[in-house]
Amino acid sequence: MSMTLPLTVSVAANCSAAVPSIVADVVASDNCTPANQLSLSQSPAAGSSVALGAHVITVTVLDNAGNSATANVSLNVVDTTAPTVVSAPSNITVSATSTCEGTVPDVLPDVVATDNCTAAGALTVSQSPAAGTVLGTGTHTITVTITDAAGNSTTHHVTLLVKDNTAPVTNSITATPNVLSPPNKSVPTNEIV
Numbered sequence: 001m002s003m004t005l006p007l008t009v010s011v012a013a014n015c016s017a018a019v020p021s022i023v024a025d026v027v028a029s030d031n032c033t034p035a036n037q038l039s040l041s042q043s044p045a046a047g048s049s050v051a052l053g054a055h056v057i058t059v060t061v062l063d064n065a066g067n068s069a070t071a072n073v074s075l076n077v078v079d080t081t082a083p084t085v086v087s088a089p090s091n092i093t094v095s096a097t098s099t100c101e102g103t104v105p106d107v108l109p110d111v112v113a114t115d116n117c118t119a120a121g122a123l124t125v126s127q128s129p130a131a132g133t134v135l136g137t138g139t140h141t142i143t144v145t146i147t148d149a150a151g152n153s154t155t156h157h158v159t160l161l162v163k164d165n166t167a168p169v170t171n172s173i174t175a176t177p178n179v180l181s182p183p184n185k186s187v188p189t190n191e192i193v
Contacts (some may be wrong), residue, residue: 006074010081011052015117017077019057021046026059026071033063052077052117079150083115083123088144093161096137102162104142106131111144111156118148127158137162 009017023040030038039062044050055075062068088111094102108125115123124147129135140160147153 006076007057008076008078011077011079011117013081013116015079016049016051019044019046019048019050019055019075022057022059022073026061028061028069030061030063030067032065038063050075050077052079079117079148080152081116082152082154083113083118083146083148085144085146085154085156086112086114088112088156089158091159091161092142093163096162096164096166098166100137100164101134102137102160104129104131104133104135104140104160107142107144107158111146113146113154115148115152117150123148135160135162137164 007020007022009020011017019042021042023042023046026040028038028040029035041060041062043058043060044055053076055077057073057075059071059073060068061070089107092105092107094105096102104127107127108131111125112120113123113125114120126145126147128143128145129140138161140162142158142160144156144158145153146156
């Protein structure tokens with residue numbers, strides 16, 4: 001009896017996979033029973049649900065005299081599905097300081113993600129640039145990465161606007177004395193330099 005080994009299948013949304021039918025791929029022969037009359041079976045049966053991890057499919061070949069032979073096939077069930085972002089911020093605005101810089105906020109508490117195999121609390125969530133990083137005024141991108149236990153990851157981008165909300169400060173005003181109005185000694189507004 002022979003076949004290609006080992007087999008790898010990916011889990012579905014429920015973190016389990018269906019055992020594939022492998023008897024059609026088994027090549028077996030017998031000294032008395034013609035190959036087309038051999039009885040082939042597998043355990044677990046094709047379509048059975050198996051969890052993430054390593055499993056063994058046992059193939060049994062039975063001839064007309066009741067003699068049997070078995071072979072084991074390794075089945076590796078893997079998770080290839082990346083986590084899904086359920087909710088996360090999309091746009092954030094922070095005010096620039098007097099030095100025209102803003103601090104990147106921590107967006108991670110606002111990120112909610114799910115995965116087909118890894119519990120939400122066990123997902124690894126990170127952001128770049130890190131919270132506390134100082135950036136200049138303008139538009140920036142915070143990249144949030146969510147990774148499951150199998151190493152599959154997905155990213156979400158948050159737009160960060162560092163906005164200058166500070167009005168200009170007038171440091172000095174000069175006026176030429178001959179433009180002062182005699183009655184109230186005030187400077188006409190169109191003469192301020």
